[in-house]
Amino acid sequence: MNATSHESSAATPAERPSLKSVFRLQWEPAQNAHVLLYPEGMVKLNQSAAEILKRCDGTRDLQALVAELERAFETTGIEAEVRAFLAEARTRGWIA
Amino acid sequence: MTDLVSPVAGATADDAQAAGGVAPPLWLLAELTYRCPLHCVFCYNPVDYAANRRELDTAQWIAVLREARALGAAQLGFSGGEPLLRDDLEELVAVARELGFYTNLITSGIGLTDARLGALKKAGLDHIQLSFQDSTQELNDFLSSTRTFDLKCRVAEAIKRHGFPMVLNCVLHRYNLPHVDKIIEMALAMGAEYLELANTQYYGWAYKNRAQLLPTQEQLVAAEAVVERYRQSHGDRCRIFFVVPDYFERRPKRCMNGWGAVFLGIAPDGTALPCHAARSLPGISFPNVTDTALADIWYRSDAFNRFRGFEWMKEPCRSCEEKTKDLGGCRCQAYLLTGDAANADPVCDKSPAHAQIVQFVERASEAAAGGGGATEQPIFFRNDANSRKLSGLSHEADAQSGGACGTRDEAGAKS
Numbered sequence: 001m002n003a004t005s006h007e008s009s010a011a012t013p014a015e016r017p018s019l020k021s022v023f024r025l026q027w028e029p030a031q032n033a034h035v036l037l038y039p040e041g042m043v044k045l046n047q048s049a050a051e052i053l054k055r056c057d058g059t060r061d062l063q064a065l066v067a068e069l070e071r072a073f074e075t076t077g078i079e080a081e082v083r084a085f086l087a088e089a090r091t092r093g094w095i096a
Numbered sequence: 097m098t099d100l101v102s103p104v105a106g107a108t109a110d111d112a113q114a115a116g117g118v119a120p121p122l123w124l125l126a127e128l129t130y131r132c133p134l135h136c137v138f139c140y141n142p143v144d145y146a147a148n149r150r151e152l153d154t155a156q157w158i159a160v161l162r163e164a165r166a167l168g169a170a171q172l173g174f175s176g177g178e179p180l181l182r183d184d185l186e187e188l189v190a191v192a193r194e195l196g197f198y199t200n201l202i203t204s205g206i207g208l209t210d211a212r213l214g215a216l217k218k219a220g221l222d223h224i225q226l227s228f229q230d231s232t233q234e235l236n237d238f239l240s241s242t243r244t245f246d247l248k249c250r251v252a253e254a255i256k257r258h259g260f261p262m263v264l265n266c267v268l269h270r271y272n273l274p275h276v277d278k279i280i281e282m283a284l285a286m287g288a289e290y291l292e293l294a295n296t297q298y299y300g301w302a303y304k305n306r307a308q309l310l311p312t313q314e315q316l317v318a319a320e321a322v323v324e325r326y327r328q329s330h331g332d333r334c335r336i337f338f339v340v341p342d343y344f345e346r347r348p349k350r351c352m353n354g355w356g357a358v359f360l361g362i363a364p365d366g367t368a369l370p371c372h373a374a375r376s377l378p379g380i381s382f383p384n385v386t387d388t389a390l391a392d393i394w395y396r397s398d399a400f401n402r403f404r405g406f407e408w409m410k411e412p413c414r415s416c417e418e419k420t421k422d423l424g425g426c427r428c429q430a431y432l433l434t435g436d437a438a439n440a441d442p443v444c445d446k447s448p449a450h451a452q453i454v455q456f457v458e459r460a461s462e463a464a465a466g467g468g469g470a471t472e473q474p475i476f477f478r479n480d481a482n483s484r485k486l487s488g489l490s491h492e493a494d495a496q497s498g499g500a501c502g503t504r505d506e507a508g509a510k511s
Contacts, residue, residue: 022261022289024198026196028168028170030167030170031168037198037222038198038223039223039225039261039289040171040173041171042170093332
């Protein structure tokens with residue numbers, strides 16, 4: 001199975017989170033928000049969730065992700081928030 | 097297919113009402129054709145589908161896709177009948193994907209060749225929902241009145257080989273509920289990302305066959321326990337949805353997440369519907385996309401406004417504090433069981449008609465326990481002859497012994 005082989009091939013997938021291929025993140029003008037689309041469903045995202053998920057492409061670990069977000073939004077001290085969101089996203093099966 | 101709009105978050109009827117307006121549709125179901133190679137006893141197509149042969153052409157469907165996307169629809173299901181019977185499916189998928197829809201193909205798998213899978217992948221199809229009727233060849237083939245089990249297994253393998261996310265869908269009822277563990281094992285072995293175990297909802301063909309299909313409470317409890325066990329052990333590999341059969345509930349489902357709230361269905365002939373079963377409701381003239389703009393249909397038609405909000409409600413819904421939660425339940429079920437679509441859904445135990453459902457469940461339970469010839473009922477397979485007969489268009493076949501009908505004994509013999 002794809003998901004299994006993917007998970008086992010990456011040594012510690014949690015370190016470089018990536019959005020699972022079944023999901024598509026896109027801007028929806030009608031919702032005035034980013035949404036996560038998946039088979040027959042949709043989740044409307046708030047801005048911070050969208051900004052984090054946009055960067056979950058398997059190339060960044062947590063530290064890089066946080067650093068990039070802090071730079072982009074000229075802020076600091078968001079690591080706990082990002083960590084909590086990633087945990088939630090993993091529980092919901094959005095990221096591997 | 098079942099009520100899968102429930103996982104949709106975002107604009108809901110509540111938001112719309114809070115905003116004092118109507119939210120845009122999110123979920124467009126394009127029923128490309130009522131034609132189907134299968135003859136499933138719980139098919140959700142109208143019983144009189146044989147009277148509606150007309151189908152929109154490619155250009156008309158493309159216009160529907162553009163208008164719906166412009167309104168804000170994000171999810172698109174290509175369904176039927178069997179959508180693969182349309183040879184313009186790939187073209188429609190390509191247009192839809194380009195417009196930004198998340199595209200779902202809802203199929204029996206019949207006709208899903210390697211060549212078509214490749215073309216659909218190229219066109220940008222996002223996901224395939226493949227139906228099975230059971231984990232065994234015998235019951236799958238009996239319930240669909242075809243020899244399709246082995247073919248479906250090969251199609252499932254091909255879907256994964258082409259890299260599509262796959263939802264396996266299996267409609268549950270008295271005959272396959274005891275196989276739920278095997279059905280889950282089958283989904284896991286096939287690599288499905290989601291498994292939708294959809295207990296039969298009793299509309300259309302399933303309503304005609306409900307004496308045959310209704311499970312017992314014990315079967316449901318046992319199946320739910322099995323599902324829960326697999327969720328614990330395999331939930332990270334495959335998300336398992338278990339759609340409860342509402343006949344066993346005391347409060348109705350929030351049907352379609354509200355009438356005209358998120359769901360917009362287009363029947364093969366272009367008729368626009370707030371729910372795929374709504375066509376059965378009398379006294380409502382459902383608009384058609386061939387002569388009315390989709391925005392007018394969604395926001396301004398009498399049909400889509402008929403059961404929005406709370407003004408249409410009668411007692412006990414009107415003064416009920418739970419009305420914002422379930423919106424009075426399902427209009428089609430209210431009509432089927434009480435003759436008035438504005439009544440409370442009789443699944444609710446506050447409905448005066450609730451006793452009907454209780455009695456029906458009890459009778460089904462007795463029948464399942466006792467079995468025997470005295471409770472034997474005909475099974476109506478979904479096919480053209482039965483459609484014409486059941487909708488009063490012809491009287492050529494005999495309900496009890498016509499070649500198109502089976503009986504419970506036959507089911508037993510084959511399984």
